[in-house]
Amino acid sequence: MSTPTRDAAGTVSAEYVLTAIREYSQSENPSSFLAVNEGNSYFTLPDRPGVVVYRPAGSHLIQFGGPFAPDESYEDLLLGFRAFAHDKGLTVSAIQLQERDARIYARHGFTVNQVGASYAVDLTTFTLAGTRYMQLRNKISRALRSGLTIIEADYEQWAEGVREIDRLWLPIKGEGARPLEYLVGQTGGAMQEHRRLFVGHVDGELIGYVSYSPVYGSNPGWMHDLSRRRPDSPAGVMEAINKAAIEVFRGEGVPWLHFGFTPFTSLSDDREVEGHSLGFKWLMHYLWENQIVYPASTQLAYKEKWNQSLVLTEYAAFDGKASIDGFVNVWRAANAM
Structure with a gap:
């Protein structure tokens, strides 16, 4: 797989991204195919295989999943993308991180919290x-x-x-x-x-x-x-x-x-990452109990009909402190607001 340059980040082909999510599946993100949706933007680094998927929203770049990359370039892409955002005066918020992603992001100063789960x-x-x-x-x-x-x-x-x-x-x-x-x-x-x-x-x-x-x-x-x-x-x-x-x-x-992925579902204390935000944790439970932003209980009821045997916790991450503005912009990027 050829590696585009960082300067070409905005013109990376969907075929390149498709190859990346096929070859670099360490994150075990079951929604990884959404990376090739039309309308997504892509960030890469010279001579470092892999890609970061994102969309701009407000003052944030909303990243989908962790970098789709091999171990040797994963953290370079994470840090490079954060620097790319800072150079533009923007902040990174990430959604649908898997457990492996979550622990790496927390180690690099992101505040990481459960945001829901996926089912299989x-x-x-x-x-x-x-x-x-x-x-x-x-x-x-x-x-x-x-x-x-x-x-x-x-x-x-x-x-x-x-x-x-x-x-x-x-x-x-x-x-x-x-x-x-x-x-x-x-x-x-x-x-x-x-x-x-x-x-x-x-x-x-x-x-x-x-x-x-x-x-x-x-x-x-x-x-x-x-x-x-x-x-x-x-x-x-x-x-x-x-x-x-x-x-x-x-x-x-x-x-x-x-x-x-279903937001706000299967939240559990023992799945939180070290350094998580107690306030954001409260908010996720509140949104589950009140069904304000998304009809999560309806979606979960449909999924539970099918004898689910695998539950994967998914996380949101914020550069620095947990940010309500960042979370709102996740939903703005998803056209929910």
């Missing part, structure tokens, strides 16, 4: 048998009896229907809802060939879809990413589509299905 299912032992999953099985059965047909689809053949569902889906989320970016995936574009799309239709009319992104590292597989449906779709459509995808993945020998 071991497909080698997956089952929906038993009374615990009776309600889910019944919900899927009702959706299928409504005439629902589920297929793995070519995106270009269904792109118009996907865009129409996207248009209709947003109002379901409530008045003033905005489409999230950065911390969720995309459909279409140059990277679509690496994703997989499963759709549900009734007599050829698309009523729901789930997009899956590749996951690398020691728990490889696919990540259940965007999932959207028509407002008038039958209950159980999304569950039926995901169950059909699971059956395909299991047939292929895929070991893991990831469900991605």
Whole structure:
């Protein structure tokens, strides 16, 4: 893999970043494919392999994950990116750091706190048998009896229907809802060939879809990413589509299905990093209990339906003290504010 220069940081190709997240998966970030989203910016150093992914927001550069880099250049990229931000009069805040990232960032003077968790299912032992999953099985059965047909689809053949569902889906989320970016995936574009799309239709009319992104590292597989449906779709459509995808993945020998990051969930005292902010810790618990910024309990309830067997704590990091302004700008970068 060729290494772009620091001066070319803004023009690093998505293909370079894709190679980096494939080859340098030490962070075990199940959401790493989001690094190639359109609209991201990239920072590199001369003769140092790897890349930092970020977006500017307010007075901050919001970094996604830790550097996607080998051990020998990881900390150089971390410190180089911080210096790059300081040169511009900006501050680094990072989101979706994994545990390994979190400890390294704390060692370099960042304040690091839990911010949520991601979840995954071991497909080698997956089952929906038993009374615990009776309600889910019944919900899927009702959706299928409504005439629902589920297929793995070519995106270009269904792109118009996907865009129409996207248009209709947003109002379901409530008045003033905005489409999230950065911390969720995309459909279409140059990277679509690496994703997989499963759709549900009734007599050829698309009523729901789930997009899956590749996951690398020691728990490889696919990540259940965007999932959207028509407002008038039958209950159980999304569950039926995901169950059909699971059956395909299991047939292929895929070991893991990831469900991605959910803010404010699975917070635990024993997972905090040394030097964390007590005030920020309180805020995360408050946001979980009150569901103000994000409907985390709804998202978690959907994910917990699928017999989760792996929970990965995710962290936020702030250059210096924990910063409410930095955290607000995380959500601004994600188009949530």
